[in-house]
Amino acid sequence: MSGPADALVAEVMTTGTLTGLPQGHYIGGRFVPGLSGNTMESFDPGRGRAFARFAAGDAADVDAAVAAARTALCGPWRQMGPAERGRILARAASLLRERAARFAVVESLDSGKRLTEAEGDLRGVARAFEYYAGAADKLHGDSLPLGRNYVGFTTEEPIGVAAQIIPWNYPLSTVARGIAPALAAGCTVVAKPAEQTPFTALMLAELLHEAGLPDGVLNVVTGTGAQAGAPLVAHPGIDHITFTGSVATGTAVMRAAAQHVTRLVLELGGKSPLVVLADCDMDAAVNGVIEAIYENAGQICSAGSRLVLDRAIAVAFMSRLTTRVKGLRIGHGLTNPDLGPVNSLRQLETIDGHVRRAVAAGNRVYAGAAIAKPEAGGSGWFYEPTIIEARGADDPLVQEEIFGPVLAVQIVDGADEALAAANATSYALVAGIYSKNITDALRFARDVDAGQVFINEWFAGGIEVPFGGNRKSGFGREKGMAGLRSYCKLKSVVARI
Template identity: 55%
Template sequence: MSVNALISNYFTTGALSDLPSDHFIDGVFVPSERGNRMESFDPGTATVFGDFAAGTAADVDHAVSSASAGFALWRDTPPARRCAILMEAARLMRAEADWLAVVESLDSGKTLTEAYGDIHGSARLFEYYAGAADKLDGRSVNLGNDNAAFTLREPVGVTAHIVPWNYPTSTLVRGIAPALAGGCSAVVKPAETTPYTALMIAELLIRAGVPAGVVNVVTGTGQEAGAPLVQDPRVRHVTFTGSVATGVGVMQAVAPNVTGLTLELGGKSPLVAFADADAEAVAEGALWAIFSNAGQICSAGSRLVIHRDLHAPVLELLVKKAKALTLGHGLRNTDMGAVNSERHLAAITAHVEHARSRGVEILCGGQATSDPETGKGWFFEPTILDGLSAQDPAIQQEIFGPVLGVQVFEDEEEALALANGTEFALAAGVYTKDIATALRMARRIDAGQVTVNDYWAGGIELPFGGNRKSGFGREKGLEGIDAYTRAKAITLAV
């Protein structure tokens, strides 16, 4: 069915046919052992469009047992074969991009264009790590005697992946692709508001040639399914993306088993614009740094740290651009889609209302709203808060929505202090025509990645991750495979 037919059918019936609705364990869809179900909402209409299995510890135990058996098989699969399978997974994702993108948009609330970007980016992730699968070599070591010594890179074993709701597909694949390339098996627990693409991709991997049991998906809540997964001693590495508070809980949960851990947590990332920067480029960069995916991005440029001389011209352009953005259901492919849930919309609204009560100047937006075509859905207007102090809650707290905080600086040292002035250190952007200034700031800003004159520059070939309360470990790039392999030293006395 064409993408237009899929969309038309959904808006006519309020549902999509052939959605997976059970756990995916040992290569097949299976219901929860207790038979529990959960409802899935379309954020663009705030209505239920499907349901799915609500997993418990029993389902997790089944999935981890399957992954343990799958690991014994997959680790011995020749690397070249793993490479070919991951390449086929990429091909299938591109061939089925329409179906996957519609489901991703409907499930998360993001626009169809953004969903397509996630699907094609995820296919590229499979390709990238397919290319690494047969190149995970060790090294020969000269001990200075007649002994022979070398190292091997081995897979760590069963891995667990706790996937967030803002990027259900790309966050899933950036974890399981390097895990599979390295020879690991996986159990995935997608977010309870966005379960479907994880189930679809797990089934797609079977068709690509991944043996049954190597990738398993258990849906449900964090408390009922996520917690027993990360606590299982058979799991040897956990990759978690989510809030700081939950990340701390995951650290505590894995500690008794001394399980490896990658954490990608919150962000309050600055876009730093110097006086010599191009005003139009800064305004356009800041617009999409914060309003892409309705601001629901860990690495969103949620703070505009701008030189006083550039403040007025940039804000005039930026407010005009923000007010021109169209809001509406993601499948209608407007400029900005819905917020993922009613609960999250309430949290964003509370942040902005608190700012309003403090007397913060709101240049545009500031209100929860709905799809102008239907009057339904969970939406928040593109919002800009101006003149914020370094300690203002809108600067220090992650709002995780389409809300930009503006800070003004006078010189480079103040810009650096403001950029590093939160407990987060995930990403940053620097806008300047002076390469020396750009390099100094890029080195001195505490962040896992810094881009210059294009906030979303870079790609999957580069490592992604944060410092301080933004987490630890790196995903994407060749560094992304490090968490899923370990070095073994072997010495032969001769």
């Protein structure tokens, strides 16, 4: 092992924790203790034990954070030009690259993901701030052709105070893809990271303040969804909510937002199909399937959790795929195995419950299907990389989001059946296809119901590509210029001359 993260990894593996982690909420440009004085534990998923404590916030802390954000909205931030906002975001991108090792180690320790994945996340986060730094002064309205006696134009104005409810699977990436465009647009922000993964959001807030962000423009309140998240989304001082999480919680967020007619962007997960047709590049497709479902132990809303496979190549393809999957190494995320732990004991039990029910129902198991105990030992939360064949389109393996390293296989005959299978759930987040026939691939992209489609590479694209879903996967878009406009309100102006 070599590189800038070495000493940090060694400290964690030796002591079980990391010194210098943030303390308190980040409100008004500084760390402050929770008003109640209550704290919570954060757990290392690779060892299954607590490594640090953090503030357990409640409605009083949320009130303080929203007040700070509303004050900042009318302060120097409001007078600052778009180019200067961009310069702050650009400085933040530079600082993130300088401190990427520490951010990545904390992200891996807190979430459980492999260090290499966390390092990739950091590169993406820095790029997100760089992208929106360049976009801040490119946001403009339109001239309206009303005839020679009128001048008409539109302007894009910041929506106001934006709340960010952040999930535990991609703590830093998700907070960045919301905060960066919100700040570029001129909004102020109150973020509530998941109680399982609070630390990198707090670290990011401090870094942005160092980059020049005025006090109160970005605030972070930690705590549970019930005690801190619910008061935030129901707060009358919030003008916009970006929520990433489950359908059930998203529905509750919508109800709370309706009380104040608060704008929403919801990303609620998926059960995304990865179609592999008979004419695919089989090696590339096998690699793509493994990345699509086993990255971050399958805990990705856009995971390719359904393999929709052409019967003509099913035997050969499944043989290759199963051999590869059975050889994946499991271990603590900081040791860079092939597959890390799942985030919590609760999530481990949820995954195991789905698989046990499928096995009891008679589904064919190709690989895995059990809680894992890595050879390196430890008492962390691990699940074997699993492949199970679905019994039909109505199989719970097809219809329900498992959010773990479990691949459901659906065997179909040709492109038309593959499309029908792809569209046969209530989710519509992403979809992908492996085929050498560009006509078949583009027809699939045209006809599948999904917010994003990958062709011959899963997770293709980056911050430039708008992301979001349809149906039960939510609505609204993050990333790209569409994500920037999510934090704007359009004003039309007409003058008679």
